[in-house]
Amino acid sequence: MAKLGKQSWTLNQRVYIQETGTSVGPKESRGPLGDSFDKSYDNLYCGEDNWEMAERKLLQDAIQITLEKAGLKQQHIDMFIAGDLLNQNVSANYTARDMDMSYLGMFGACSTSMETLAVASQLVDAGVADRILTAVCSHNATAERQFRFPTEYGNQKPATATSTATGAGCALVSREKSQIRIEGATIGKVVDFGATNAFDLGSAMVPAAYDTIKRHLSDFGRTPADYDLIVTGDLSSVGSPILKDMLRSDGINIDAVHKDCGNLLYNNDQGMLAGGSGTACSAIVTYSHLLDEMRKGTYKRILVTATGALMNPTLIRQKESIPAIAHSVVLVREEV
Amino acid sequence: MDFFWAFVVGGFICVLGQLLLDVAKLDAGHVMSTFVVLGCVLDGFDLYDNLLSFAGAGASVPITSFGHSLLHGAMEQADKHGFWGIALGMFQLTSAGIAAAILFGFLVSVFFKPRG
Amino acid sequence: MDSKFKKENYTDTAKTYYPKVPYVRNCLKAFFVGGFICLIGELLTKFYMQVFDMSQQEAGTPTVTTLILISAILTGLGIYDRIAQFAGAGSAVPVTGFANAVTSAALEYKSEGYVLGVGSNMFKLAGSVIVFGVTSAYIVGIIRYIFNQLIGG
Numbered sequence: 078m079a080k081l082g083k084q085s086w087t088l089n090q091r092v093y094i095q096e097t098g099t100s101v102g103p104k105e106s107r108g109p110l111g112d113s114f115d116k117s118y119d120n121l122y123c124g125e126d127n128w129e130m131a132e133r134k135l136l137q138d139a140i141q142i143t144l145e146k147a148g149l150k151q152q153h154i155d156m157f158i159a160g161d162l163l164n165q166n167v168s169a170n171y172t173a174r175d176m177d178m179s180y181l182g183m184f185g186a187c188s189t190s191m192e193t194l195a196v197a198s199q200l201v202d203a204g205v206a207d208r209i210l211t212a213v214c215s216h217n218a219t220a221e222r223q224f225r226f227p228t229e230y231g232n233q234k235p236a237t238a239t240s241t242a243t244g245a246g247c248a249l250v251s252r253e254k255s256q257i258r259i260e261g262a263t264i265g266k267v268v269d270f271g272a273t274n275a276f277d278l279g280s281a282m283v284p285a286a287y288d289t290i291k292r293h294l295s296d297f298g299r300t301p302a303d304y305d306l307i308v309t310g311d312l313s314s315v316g317s318p319i320l321k322d323m324l325r326s327d328g329i330n331i332d333a334v335h336k337d338c339g340n341l342l343y344n345n346d347q348g349m350l351a352g353g354s355g356t357a358c359s360a361i362v363t364y365s366h367l368l369d370e371m372r373k374g375t376y377k378r379i380l381v382t383a384t385g386a387l388m389n390p391t392l393i394r395q396k397e398s399i400p401a402i403a404h405s406v407v408l409v410r411e412e413v
Numbered sequence: 414m415d416f417f418w419a420f421v422v423g424g425f426i427c428v429l430g431q432l433l434l435d436v437a438k439l440d441a442g443h444v445m446s447t448f449v450v451l452g453c454v455l456d457g458f459d460l461y462d463n464l465l466s467f468a469g470a471g472a473s474v475p476i477t478s479f480g481h482s483l484l485h486g487a488m489e490q491a492d493k494h495g496f497w498g499i500a501l502g503m504f505q506l507t508s509a510g511i512a513a514a515i516l517f518g519f520l521v522s523v524f525f526k527p528r529g
Numbered sequence: 530m531d532s533k534f535k536k537e538n539y540t541d542t543a544k545t546y547y548p549k550v551p552y553v554r555n556c557l558k559a560f561f562v563g564g565f566i567c568l569i570g571e572l573l574t575k576f577y578m579q580v581f582d583m584s585q586q587e588a589g590t591p592t593v594t595t596l597i598l599i600s601a602i603l604t605g606l607g608i609y610d611r612i613a614q615f616a617g618a619g620s621a622v623p624v625t626g627f628a629n630a631v632t633s634a635a636l637e638y639k640s641e642g643y644v645l646g647v648g649s650n651m652f653k654l655a656g657s658v659i660v661f662g663v664t665s666a667y668i669v670g671i672i673r674y675i676f677n678q679l680i681g682g
Contacts, residue, residue: 121528126640127640128527129640218527218529222637226633227633227634227638227653227654228527228528228529228610228633228636229527229528229604229605229607229609229610229629229632229633229636229637230610230629230633230634231441231604231612231614231620232440233434233441233614233617233618233621234614236548236550237547270539270540271536271540272539272540277543277547280543280546284536287534314548315546315547315548316546318546319542319543322534323531323534326531326534327530348614415575416568419564419568419571420564420565420567420568421564423566423567424559424560424563424564424565424567425560425564426622427560427563427564427623428556428563428618429618430563430617430622431558431559431560431617431619432556433618434555434617434618434621435550435552435556435617436552441613441618442630442658444621445621445622445655445657445658446661448622449658449661449662449665450662450665453665454669456669457669457670457672457673469574469585470567470571470574470592471564471567471571473570473589473592474566474624475563475622476622476623476626476627476658479627479658479662480662480665480666483662483663483666484665484666484670487666487670488673491670491674499667499670499674503663503666503670507662509590509593509594510593510597510624511659513594514601514627514628514631514632514655515631515651517598517601517602518631518632518635518651519647519651521632521635521636522635522639522643524605525605525606526636526639527637527639528607529607
């Protein structure tokens with residue numbers, strides 16, 4: 078059966094992440110994971126005229142690199158599933174216009190990476206597609222411009238604020254055997270605990286991560302000990318401790334296996350405040366560093382829980398709170 | 414001594430702003446708007462002029478002085494032209510600041526690109 | 530679940546996880562940077578009074594104009610926002626903060642063209658200052674005017 082428990086999916090066939098590609102901006106390439114990314118730029122413009130074009134360039138790079146590594150061309154791919162943070166998902170849409178295949182645009186804010194990966198794995202499992210490219214991207218300047226303030230504006234950000242990652246991550250999903258297999262997924266539900274501070278999205282998303290992780294363990298009949306790593310997307314240095322405490326108060330202890338992509342992405346001296354965020358954050362860390370570690374043998378089974386804050390500036394100014402969602406995908410290492 | 418008081422008074426007004434940022438959790442835009450109203454109200458009670466002559470740039474550089482100038486210009490013209498002078502004089506003293514911000518803002522946008 | 534994590538208590542609980550705001554350090558940074566900008570203002574005023582033989586009043590205009598120019602250029606060079614992250618209100622409260630608000634908006638929307646981009650969005654952030662300044666000046670002005678008339682007449 079493919080449905081498991083209340084919100085989870087397993088797969089009938091063996092579905093794999095065949096290849097991945099990542100392209101990142103300057104701060105990400107200078108961070109602790111800098112060497113694990115496939116391509117990087119030393120400038121936020123990425124050689125383009127404006128921020129929005131730069132974001133698309135990153136997405137195009139990630140796709141191109143993935144195809145090259147897999148030795149494939151666009152004609153071999155059945156479907157493209159992608160998303161980003163911008164209104165109307167334009168980075169994904171406009172990149173899709175150069176892709177000669179079916180396209181599904183998806184939006185889950187910073188949870189889109191696992192959202193697209195989970196959906197792609199099910200479509201490949203169902204046999205409606207043999208090979209699917211899933212990708213997400215985000216860019217610090219496009220996000221600042223849309224969600225916050227003009228990039229050169231002098232508003233002093235509090236220490237709880239996260240910084241949108243600049244980059245794109247792409248994964249090729251298929252039934253071709255590789256070292257990384259997708260074991261299943263738990264699709265989150267929207268959770269809103271009344272957070273209103275748009276400069277602290279980390280703690281706003283914790284209840285959603287808590288809900289999904291708890292649901293996942295229950296649906297799969299597992300405990301944290303079944304995982305070598307339970308990594309969240311961008312709960313930040315503020316949200317991570319809250320998540321651990323919240324789960325622990327329910328008897329679920331993830332302390333030994335928890336990490337947060339946003340916390341892994343930057344050094345403390347890079348001025349990224351509470352850590353990284355954005356659609357790309359979980360994707361670039363997972364598709365490069367974490368999969369590398371899996372192939373090296375550091376991790377055998379990991380749970381990647383991407384977290385997204387589903388608000389927009391208009392509703393924040395209208396005094397609405399911040400609903401969030403978290404989607405989890407289980408990845409296991411296989412011997413090839 | 415002028416320099417000393419300009420520094421101290423200006424710095425102090427900024428500290429008040431910082432408290433609004435840190436304690437009241439306002440953002441820069443809210444702080445600027447609050448201060449402009451404050452400067453206007455202080456001039457309404459004839460208090461800001463004293464601060465200006467005492468602290469010089471320490472009172473004329475913060476955005477509070479913008480509020481003061483709006484009211485001051487309005488009242489000056491009201492003295493000369495009666496009630497409708499209020500409308501006439503509103504931008505009299507602040508014209509230089511607004512015009513400069515528009516002009517230089519525009520020119521910078523022509524010759525520079527944002528760096529992110 | 531611990532009751533402190535329940536929905537009704539969550540936001541209060543979350544705040545206990547916030548890093549401590551360094552109030553004193555922030556106020557000191559604001560004080561020194563803000564004071565310094567005003568000091569530059571005072572120097573400029575004295576300069577204009579001396580070199581161009583202006584009165585204190587007259588020197589106000591070129592002083593403000595010069596400060597706005599400096600702020601606009603620093604914004605264009607990508608320096609002002611870094612100063613602002615450090616100084617907070619020290620760079621937002623002086624008139625340089627207003628100029629930065631206008632310039633940063635103008636710069637950001639350049640990619641959408643000069644008319645619909647720069648022109649339409651330039652006052653996106655600074656507009657409130659003018660709106661609230663003028664509105665309060667009208668209200669206070671009318672009250673003062675009536676008050677003056679009642680006393681004088």
